[in-house]
Amino acid sequence: MTQTESTQTESAAARVRRLDRAHVFHSWSAQGRIDPLPVARASGSYFWDLDGRRYLDFTSQLVNVNIGYQHPRVVAAIQRQAAELTTLAPGFAYEARSEAARLIAEVAPAGLDRVFFTNGGAEANENAVRMARLHTGRHKVLAAYRSYHGATAGAIALTGDPRRWPSEPGSPGVVHYWGPYPYRSAFHARDEAEEGERALAHLRQTVEVEGPHTIAAVLLEPVVGTNGILVPPPGYLAGVRELCDEFGIVLIADEVMAGFGRCGEWFAVDAWGVTPDLITFAKGVNSGYVPLGGVLISDAIADTFRDRPYPGGLTYSGHPLACASAVASIEVFREEGLLDHVRRLGAEVIGPGLRELAERHPSVGEVRGLGVFWALELVRDRATREPLVPFNASGTAAEPMAAFTAACRRSGLWPFTHFNRTHVVPPCTVSADEVREGLAILDEALSVTDRWTTT
Structure with a gap:
């Protein structure tokens, strides 16, 4: 049988699998041990x-x-946008981009009215940390051990779980701490309330020994995602907010996984009435139909860059196709x-x-x-x-x-x-x-x- 005859008799599944194994390099995988x-x-x-x-x-x-x-509403929105304008540099103003930002700010906690668009969650976390450092003039960032914040150079250093190990040494200035996990308490707590209290005491001690004047931000997942679906004890997030306010530290909520409906709220922090200084999002904002992420920015941090340029940007920031899909997605959430x-x-x-x-x-x-x-x-x-x-x-x-x-x-x-x-x-x-x-x-x-x- 010739190569041509062999290819003609090959099933669609076999062909896709063969080409994948020949040419696609998959993330987080030993290439010879996978069969997608x-x-x-x-x-x-x-x-x-x-x-x-x-x-x-x-x-x-x-x-x-x-x-x-x-979802037909979102697919149709992408098709309409593609027929009108497929791409536009981030330096221009455009209806789909402006409307997506307006809607995202509208469902966010009060006081977070501006959106910096990215292509995904890792870039959102990278830029949020950069904003916090420039806003405070400090360099350290505290992030939990049980966390995942992305796989770019800065985001993987922020990540606490074992996925960061092969990339170490990572970006400087990251300090990891233990967050609450009542079932496997690092603090030998007897119940959820005690776990929250001891976790806050531990975080305070970490801030004190690292030097509050050196800490730009505390970064956390309001509900920890891949590392366990860890719902915080009552009062924990509010306690972190108070601690950050006490020492002038920026609170960054990584809502990439927990946001946009996953927890029954627009953002998980809404369940506890806590307002961060920065919220990072991606994934659920448009269900990944087109890559999109971003940072919601408080007025105080936005004012830092009113007359001072923000030193960051992305070619596809606020991509029209992505923004059109986000607008449609938010409308679907509301109408359904x-x-x-x-x-x-x-x-x-x-x-x-x-x-x-x-x-x-x-x-x-x-x-x-x-x-x-x-x-x-x-x-x-x-x-x-x-x-x-x-x-x-x-x-x-x-x-x-x-x-x-x-x-x-x-x-x-x-x-x-x-x-x-x-x-x-x-x-x-x-x-x-x-x-x-x-x-x-x-x-x-x-x-x-x-x-x-x-x-």
Whole structure:
């Protein structure tokens, strides 16, 4: 058989897989050990591979497809914008860009009225830190160990989880601290209230020993994302705000994952009534239909650059296609009542459903979350809380989680797993019946992880 004949008989899935393996260099991967799934199409809460198999997406891809796949309103907005103007340098004023900024500022906490557009979350965090340093004249930034802030040079240094290790030594001036995590308390707290108090005391001590006069910003995820869906104890975020105010430190909220409906609010900080000085966003602002991120800026920080140039910029800042999709997305959120929908799903379907699973499966150590932002922490022993797999496990040490993932996929569910956790993070538009479909598959898959328990 000739090469031409072989190519003609090759299936679409095989061709896509062959070309991918020959030419695509994938992120966060050992290239010889991966076999990416060839995807054909997607709609709503589902996607299909090239063999026609359907998957219910409990990952929202990278926790960003908040309005689901292929929402017709947003697709149409991108098409209209492409017909009118596909690109424009950031130095011009343009309707789609201005309207996107207006709408984003309108749903943000009061006093954050200006938007610096980026292409994604890492760039947003990089620029927020730059703004904070220039505004304060200080150089240090405090960021949590259990965090992820992006993979560019500055953002990976801000990141606390193991993904930063290969990039060290990183950008100078970053100091990591422990945030609250009641289930695995670094402070030996007995309950959630004590965890919040001790976490704040630890942060204060860190500020004091680092020197408040050297600290430009505290950067945090209001609800920690990939590193555990860690919902802060009541009063914690307000305490951080007070600490920053006391020492003239800029508070930066990384809302890249938690914002735009994921927690049932426009921004997660709204759930606690806290207003940061800077908010970074991306992902959910337009569900990743076109790359877009940005920084919401307080009036005080914006005034720093009223007569002083801001020394930063991006060729595609406020790209017309991206901004048009953001405008349409925000309109969809409002007209379809998605924030209320997310709150109800979390309180009435996802939360209760996950807690029922925990009652049946000894491998579930804790259920936590809100909105459509949840985690099951999987353990070998509930009494000792020994994780199902070790921290940052790989290879054979990660076998239980690999078996769980495989069981989900065989049954048509695409799960989000990280370390010893599975996260339940479907689109904000997911229906209650779709959630129940996914929970039923999780129920079956957890029978696999139960085999590794000691109780």
